[in-house]
Amino acid sequence: MQDTGPNGHPPLSQDTSPCQYYGGTSSDLSLERNIGLLVKQVHTLMHRVIDLCTYPMGLTANQWRPLLLILVRGIDTPAELARALDVDTGATTRMLDRLESKGFVRRERVPEDRRVVKIVPTDEGRAVADQILPAISQALNVHLNGFSEDEIHILIALLKRMIVNGEHHLLQAANSPADTPAPTDTP
The missing domain is CATH 1.10.10.10 (Winged helix-like DNA-binding domain superfamily/Winged helix DNA-binding domain)
Incomplete structure (x- = not known):
C-alpha cells in the first residue's frame, strides 16, 4: 500500500539538493x-x-x-x-x-x-x-x-513546485553580489 500525503495524495519528494538531470547535450x-x-x-x-x-x-x-x-x-x-x-x-x-x-x-x-x-x-x-x-x-x-483525479493533483503540485524553485532562484540572483551578471534578453 502506498503512503499518502495531505488530502490522501501520494507525497512528493522533499529533496532540496540541486538537480543535475540535464547535462547540456x-x-x-x-x-x-x-x-x-x-x-x-x-x-x-x-x-x-x-x-x-x-x-x-x-x-x-x-x-x-x-x-x-x-x-x-x-x-x-x-x-x-x-x-x-x-x-x-x-x-x-x-x-x-x-x-x-x-x-x-x-x-x-x-x-x-x-x-x-x-x-x-x-x-x-x-x-x-x-x-x-x-x-x-x-x-x-x-x-x-484521461487523467485521474490523483494525477491532476500531482501535476498541479509538481508545477507549483517548479514555480517555487524558479522564484527562489530569481530571488537569490537578485540578492547576489553586484559582480554577478544579470540575465539579458540578448545573446
Missing part, C-alpha cells in the same frame, strides 16, 4: 525530454483551444485575457493592465482600442487628474466575461482528458 534537451519546451507546447496548445472556445464570443486571445483581468482582478488602469499582462503600454492601448470598439469596455478620464484613465467594463463586457471562465474550464478539461 543536444540529446538531453531534445523535444521529448526538454521540460521547458514541453511546458511551452502545452501552454501554446491550451491557449489555442481557449481561443477556439472564446471565438464565438467575439474575443481573441489578446482580448479575453485583458477583459478577464479587468473584471475578475479589478484592474482599472491601462498601466496596471500592461504590468499584469507583461506587455508594453502600446500593446495595451491597441487591446483596449479593440475591446472598446466591440463595446466591452470604455475609457474614462479621472476628473481630479486628467492624466489618469480608468477602464470601465460595460454591461456587454460583463456579460461576455461571464462566459470566459467556463470556456477556459472547457479548454483545460480537453487537455486533462
Whole structure:
C-alpha cells in the first residue's frame, strides 16, 4: 500500500539538493525530454483551444485575457493592465482600442487628474466575461482528458513546485553580489 500525503495524495519528494538531470547535450534537451519546451507546447496548445472556445464570443486571445483581468482582478488602469499582462503600454492601448470598439469596455478620464484613465467594463463586457471562465474550464478539461483525479493533483503540485524553485532562484540572483551578471534578453 502506498503512503499518502495531505488530502490522501501520494507525497512528493522533499529533496532540496540541486538537480543535475540535464547535462547540456543536444540529446538531453531534445523535444521529448526538454521540460521547458514541453511546458511551452502545452501552454501554446491550451491557449489555442481557449481561443477556439472564446471565438464565438467575439474575443481573441489578446482580448479575453485583458477583459478577464479587468473584471475578475479589478484592474482599472491601462498601466496596471500592461504590468499584469507583461506587455508594453502600446500593446495595451491597441487591446483596449479593440475591446472598446466591440463595446466591452470604455475609457474614462479621472476628473481630479486628467492624466489618469480608468477602464470601465460595460454591461456587454460583463456579460461576455461571464462566459470566459467556463470556456477556459472547457479548454483545460480537453487537455486533462484521461487523467485521474490523483494525477491532476500531482501535476498541479509538481508545477507549483517548479514555480517555487524558479522564484527562489530569481530571488537569490537578485540578492547576489553586484559582480554577478544579470540575465539579458540578448545573446
